[in-house]
Each structure stands twice: as C-alpha cells, then as structure tokens.
Amino acid sequence: MTKTENRPTxxxxxxxxxxxxxxxxxxxxxxxxxxxxxxxxxQPMSGMGHAITIKTPLRLKNVVKELDYEExxxxxxxxxxxxxxxxxxxxRNPDLVVSGINHGSNASVNIIYSGTMAAVIxxxxxxxxxIGFSLDDYxxxxxxxxxxxxxxxxxxxxxxxxxxxxxxxxVNLPKKSEEPIKGSRVCRQAHARWVESFDSRLDPRGADYHxxxxxxxxxxxxxxxxxxxxxxxxxxxxxxxxDLTAYSQMELxxxxxxxx
Amino acid sequence: MTKTENRPTxxxxxxxxxxxxxxxxxxxxxxxxxxxxxxxxxQPMSGMGHAITIKTPLRLKNVVKELDYEExxxxxxxxxxxxxxxxxxxxRNPDLVVSGINHGSNASVNIIYSGTMAAVIxxxxxxxxxIGFSLDDYxxxxxxxxxxxxxxxxxxxxxxxxxxxxxxxxVNLPKKSEEPIKGSRVCRQAHARWVESFDSRLDPRGADYHxxxxxxxxxxxxxxxxxxxxxxxxxxxxxxxxDLTAYSQMELxxxxxxxx
Numbered sequence: 001m002t003k004t005e006n007r008p009t010x011x012x013x014x015x016x017x018x019x020x021x022x023x024x025x026x027x028x029x030x031x032x033x034x035x036x037x038x039x040x041x042x043q044p045m046s047g048m049g050h051a052i053t054i055k056t057p058l059r060l061k062n063v064v065k066e067l068d069y070e071e072x073x074x075x076x077x078x079x080x081x082x083x084x085x086x087x088x089x090x091x092r093n094p095d096l097v098v099s100g101i102n103h104g105s106n107a108s109v110n111i112i113y114s115g116t117m118a119a120v121i122x123x124x125x126x127x128x129x130x131i132g133f134s135l136d137d138y139x140x141x142x143x144x145x146x147x148x149x150x151x152x153x154x155x156x157x158x159x160x161x162x163x164x165x166x167x168x169x170x171v172n173l174p175k176k177s178e179e180p181i182k183g184s185r186v187c188r189q190a191h192a193r194w195v196e197s198f199d200s201r202l203d204p205r206g207a208d209y210h211x212x213x214x215x216x217x218x219x220x221x222x223x224x225x226x227x228x229x230x231x232x233x234x235x236x237x238x239x240x241x242x243d244l245t246a247y248s249q250m251e252l253x254x255x256x257x258x259x260x
Numbered sequence: 261m262t263k264t265e266n267r268p269t270x271x272x273x274x275x276x277x278x279x280x281x282x283x284x285x286x287x288x289x290x291x292x293x294x295x296x297x298x299x300x301x302x303q304p305m306s307g308m309g310h311a312i313t314i315k316t317p318l319r320l321k322n323v324v325k326e327l328d329y330e331e332x333x334x335x336x337x338x339x340x341x342x343x344x345x346x347x348x349x350x351x352r353n354p355d356l357v358v359s360g361i362n363h364g365s366n367a368s369v370n371i372i373y374s375g376t377m378a379a380v381i382x383x384x385x386x387x388x389x390x391i392g393f394s395l396d397d398y399x400x401x402x403x404x405x406x407x408x409x410x411x412x413x414x415x416x417x418x419x420x421x422x423x424x425x426x427x428x429x430x431v432n433l434p435k436k437s438e439e440p441i442k443g444s445r446v447c448r449q450a451h452a453r454w455v456e457s458f459d460s461r462l463d464p465r466g467a468d469y470h471x472x473x474x475x476x477x478x479x480x481x482x483x484x485x486x487x488x489x490x491x492x493x494x495x496x497x498x499x500x501x502x503d504l505t506a507y508s509q510m511e512l513x514x515x516x517x518x519x520x
Contacts, residue, residue, distance in 0.1 A: 049339075050309030050372050057469035058458075079309075080472070083456045088470060109385060111504055112310050125369060125453050150518070157516055166451070167506045169513075186514040188505040191426070193385050196343045198318070209317035210348060212340070239506040239513050244371055245448040246427045246501040253429075253499050254446040256417055258410070 007068070008034035008095035008159055011123070013081040015045040015102065015115030018063075018073045022101035025144040026133060029151050030098055031069065033159065037094065038064075038071040039085040041078060041115075046104070048115040050122070051077045060084050078119035086126065096159055097123035100133035101147070103140060107172045107226040107236060108190040108218065117170055121242050124168035129158050131169045136230045143176040150184060150235050163239075170238040174230050184235035190225035192218035267328070268294040268355035268419055271383070273341040275305040275362065275375030278323075278333045282361035285404040286393060289411045290358055291329065293419065297354065298324075298331040299345040301338060301375075306364070308375040310382070311337045320344050338379035346386065356419055357383035360393035361407070363400060367432045367486040367496060368450040368478065377430055381502050384428035389418050391429045396490045403436040410444060410495050423499075430498040434490050444495035450485035452478030 010030055014023040018040040027038060039060070053076040064071035072089060074081045078099065086093055102116040111117045116132050123130035133151055135142055154171055163169065170189075174181055194214040202208055218227050229236035270290055274283040278300040287298060299320070313336040324331035332349060334341045338359065346353055362376040371377045376392050383390035393411055395402055414431055423429065430449075434441055454474040462468055478487050489496035 044315075047312045047314045048309075049311045049378065051311040052307045052309070052373055052472060054307045054472055055304075057461075057471055059467070059469055083472065084458070084470065087456050087458055088460065109502070112381065112385075112502055113312055118309065121372065125372075153518055157518060161516065164506075164509050164512065167509050170504075183519045186510055188507065188510065189503055191503070196347050198344070198347055200348065201317075207319070209319055210344065211317055212312060212314055212343065235518075237513065237518065238504075239509040240504045241506040241509075242369070242372055242504070243449050243451065244430075244498075244500045244502070244504075246424075246499040247448065249424050249427050249499040249501075250446055250448065252424065253497065256421065258413055258417060258495075258497065259443045 009090065010034045010036055010096045010098065011085045011094040012036060012038045013078055013099050013119045014040050015048060015078040017041055017044045020103060021140060022103050022135065022144065026098060026101045029148050030155060033155060035068040037085055037089055039074055039081040039089060041081060042073050042075045045077055045115045047113050048077045049113050050079055050118040053077060053080050058084060060088060078115035079122045082119045082122045093126060093128050097128050097130040098133065098155060101144060102134035103142060104134065104138040105136040105172050105230060106132060106134040106170060107230055108192040111170055111189065111240065120168045124166065125242055129163040131155060131158055131171055133171050133173065135173045135175065137175040146176050146181060147173050150181065166241050166243060167239050170240045172226055172230055172236045174233045177233065179233055181235060182233050184237055185229045187226040187229050187236045187238050188224055189238055190218055190227040191220040192216060192227060269350065270294045270296055271345045271354040271357045272296060272298045273338055273359050273379045274300050275308060275338040277301055277304045280363060281400060282363050282395060282404065286358060286361045289408050290415060293415060295328045297345055297349055299334055299341040299349060301341060302333050302335045305337055305375045307373050308337045309373050310339055310378040313337060313340050318344060320348060338375035339382045342379045342382045353386060353388050357388050357390040358393065358415060361404060362394035363402060364394065364398040365396040365432050365490060366392060366394040366430060367490055368452040371430055371449065380428045384426065385502055389423040391415060391418055391431055393431050393433065395433045395435065397435040406436050406441060407433050410441065426501050426503060427499050430500045432486055432490055432496045434493045437493065439493055441495060442493050444497055445489045447486040447489050447496045447498050448484055449498055450478055450487035451480040452476060452487060
C-alpha cells in the first residue's frame with residue numbers, strides 16, 4: 001500500500017467484533033479523513049486487556065478491498081489486530097490508529113481491562129499517534145448520532161498535531177440524552193475501582209462454577225476526572241502513558257534497605 | 261479463614277501454570293512467612309496481560325488443604341486468580357499478594373503484556389501490597405537457587421512497611437551466572453519495545469496463518485533502568501502504578517481547541 005495525494009493512512013480497530021455498531025459508526029466518521037485499513041476482531045474481546053496470542057496461530061481474512069478502503073477480520077485480540085495491521089497488511093506504521101467506538105465506558109480504571117485501549121496503547125508503544133473512543137452506554141443498540149463532530153475533530157486535531165512521545169488518548173463520550181454534549185475536557189483518570197463479586201452456582205453434575213460480577217465504585221468525585229466529565233455531559237479526553245513507573249515513589253522505596 | 265497468631269495471610273499466584281518450577285520455588289521461599297493460599301492458573305497464561313474472564317464461567321479446584329496452606333487451580337487468567345482468591349477463597353483481602361516467579365523477564369515494556377504483573381496490579385487496585393517476581397531466563401529448567409535471600413527480604417520488607425497507595429513492585433531477578441548477584445536497585449522501566457514480526461505460513465489447505473514473533477529492542481541504556489540492572493547482575497525493583505494518566509502532558513493537550 002503506498003501513500004497517494006498525501007492522504008494519511010489510518011488503521012481502525014476495536015474489541016467488540018467486526019459487526020459491532022460502534023465500529024461501523026467509527027468507520028463512517030473516520031473514512032473521509034484518509035486511506036483506511038480496518039482490522040477488527042472476529043469475536044467480542046471485551047476484558048481482554050493487553051493480551052496477545054502466542055500459543056495459537058493468527059488468521060487474517062480480507063473481507064473488503066476497495067480504493068483507499070480495506071477491511072480484515074482477525075481471530076486474535078485487539079493488540080494482535082494492531083500488530084497484524086502494521087506488519088502484515090500495511091508493512092509499515094500507519095499515520096494514526098483509532099479504536100472503538102467501544103460499547104461501554106473505558107473511563108477510570110476500566111482502561112486497564114479494556115481491549116479497545118490496549119490496541120491504542122500498543123500503537124503508542126510503536127510510536128503511532130493513537131486514540132480510543134468509548135461510549136458510556138453498554139447497549140449494542142446505543143445511539144451514536146450525537147458524537148460525530150467530536151470524534152472527527154479529535155481525530156483531525158491528532159492527525160494535524162501528532163501526540164507527544166509515549167502518549168495516547170483515552171476519549172470517553174457521554175451517553176445520548178435530551179441535552180446536547182457541553183463540550184470536551186482534558187481530564188485525569190478517576191481513582192475508582194470495581195468491587196468484585198462472583199455469582200457462584202452448581203452445574204448439573206454438582207460441581208461449582210463462578211461468574212465474574214462487579215460493581216463500579218467511585219469515591220473520587222473531583223471535577224478534573226473523566227468520570228465527572230461523563231456524568232456532567234462532557235467528552236473526557238485523558239492523555240495516557242504506558243510507562244508504569246511510579247516515579248514519585250522511587251526515592252521513598254530507594255531508602256528501604258533490601259540488601260541488609 | 262481466620263487470622264491466628266497474627267501471622268499474615270499471603271496469596272500466591274502466577275501465569276505459567278500450577279506446575280511451573282518458578283511458582284513452586286516461590287511457594288518454598290514465601291511459605292515460612294505466613295498463612296498461604298495459592299491460586300494458580302491451570303494453563304500457562306503468558307502474554308494474557310490484564311485479561312479477565314467474562315464470557316465463560318470460572319472453575320476453582322482445591323488441590324491441597326493443610327493447616328496454614330491451601331492450594332487452588334483456576335481455569336481463568338492470573339487476574340481471575342486474584343479476584344477468586346480474595347472473594348471466593350479468603351472472602352477478604354490478604355495481607356500480601358506475590359506473583360511468579362515468572363519464567364522470563366518482565367522488565368521494561370514487558371510488564372504490559374505480563375499476566376504475572378497483571379495479577380500484582382489487580383491486587384494493588386484492591387489496596388493490597390503486592391509484588392511480582394520474574395527471572396531473566398525463559399527456560400522451564402531455569403536455576404532459581406541464587407534468588408532466595410533477595411525474594412524473602414523484599415517480601416518481608418513489604419510485609420513490614422506496606423506500600424504507598426496505588427503502588428506495587430515489579431521485581432526482576434538476574435539469570436544465574438558464575439558471579440553472585442551484586443545487590444538490588446530501585447529502578448525505572450527502560451523505554452524499550454518489541455519489534456514485531458510474523459512467521460507467516462500456508463496450512464495444508466493453502467490458507468495462510470501467522471505466528472507472532474518479535475525482537476526486544478532497547479535504546480535506553482541508562483543505569484537507572486531495570487534492563488541495565490539485570491544486565492549488570494543486580495535485582496531490579498520498579499515501583500509501579502496503575503494510574504495511566506500522563507499528568508505532564510495535560511497542560512499541553514488542554515491547550516488544543518477540540519471544541520472549535
């Protein structure tokens with residue numbers, strides 16, 4: 001694939017499967033912005049985090065091949081989709097990676113379980129500007145119609161300016177309501193968590209099994225957080241980095257005498 | 261399970277499967293320090309990142325039940341093991357979670373793909389002091405005998421002092437060599453990455469498939485990094501946080517006019 005007319009090459013992926021309405025909506029918004037390659041997952045892959053496939057071989061099916069638009073389906077994880085898109089389909093880095101629109105918020109600690117955002121972080125590790133879009137509505141019938149201008153503007157801004165090294169964007173979008181979206185806010189990740197529980201049952205043979213359940217608990221109500229933004233009908237934009245070093249704690253922990 | 265004699269309760273997990281020599285070695289080192297619950301994965305789960313199991317039910321087999329020592333095998337991911345250990349086995353938070361000893365380094369960007377470290381980060385989200393141990397040697401026949409004093413001291417220090425809120429430890433241990441380990445260093449994550457490639461083949465029916473390959477490339481040779489520590493025969497201790505917000509970039513990106 002060669003770059004013609006200086007149009008950017010944009011890789012689109014997601015974690016809800018190739019048929020997900022959120023992905024289809026994102027493709028419609030992003031398609032006018034460049035030459036598009038879609039590599040999406042065959043199966044829904046929510047909660048796959050940054051998993052990669054190393055024990056089984058990966059398959060990549062080309063399902064659409066038009067001028068400036070190609071679409072592939074991959075049997076792996078969202079991170080596999082990005083790796084295959086770069087290495088096998090494009091054979092070079094695209095100019096932008098966008099992932100989503102996820103059916104469900106990836107605000108706060110959800111980012112760490114999210115396949116949508118893992119794809120974005122993978123692109124970021126490879127030095128590609130990358131944005132994840134998620135709607136604060138889990139329904140597969142969710143209404144995405146109020147988001148188009150915001151998503152297009154954020155993607156165009158990043159195509160224009162790039163992103164700082166080692167930084168990508170986690171964009172969460174408010175659920176459709178009576179009110180129009182108020183605007184966007186650059187936020188930090190709220191310090192919330194899932195309080196787990198399990199729905200434990202007996203199978204017909206009398207052996208127990210457990211379904212993972214959980215309740216999102218947020219005590220961090222500050223107005224500079226992504227959760228606050230969503231609750232107040234703003235688009236939240238969190239700059240995200242993949243260097244997990246807790247720099248602020250290095251001095252403290254260096255003072256502990258592990259060697260004595 | 262109740263706490264007797266004020267001995268701490270310690271949850272041990274890993275991502276290489278219940279039979280992995282690294283897990284067995286970690287159990288031997290940690291067992292004298294408290295009441296032990298092991299919840300390990302049934303299958304090797306390397307590269308599973310922070311995946312959780314939501315589409316299929318989880319099974320938990322109790323395989324050992326002795327005074328102050330219980331062992332369970334789980335069909336899910338390392339993160340599932342931690343959730344089940346807390347909620348189904350202990351029904352409360354343990355005093356410490358240790359994960360490993362992973363067969364292979366989790367220094368630098370490896371942390372993001374690592375099931376071993378995902379288990380540690382999950383415990384950290386739940387407010388539990390947690391440490392991941394990984395040996396810079398992928399062999400299942402790796403020699404762990406030079407590590408015992410370091411691992412015990414780090415675990416005892418964390419049991420004694422706790423860890424700051426939202427911070428856990430990523431400990432990587434040098435491969436056995438002629439020289440004794442020089443000591444430990446508190447480090448930052450080296451800014452290295454995997455350069456992917458795929459081994460693409462044709463199956464007997466003529467359809468192509470792809471095996472994920474990759475080469476670790478590190479241009480970050482600074483002596484304050486975890487990779488430098490390992491290469492120079494030091495134990496590396498990286499304080500890790502799960503808040504991925506790139507705080508230093510918030511001002512820059514706030515200046516971009518997404519709403520105009």
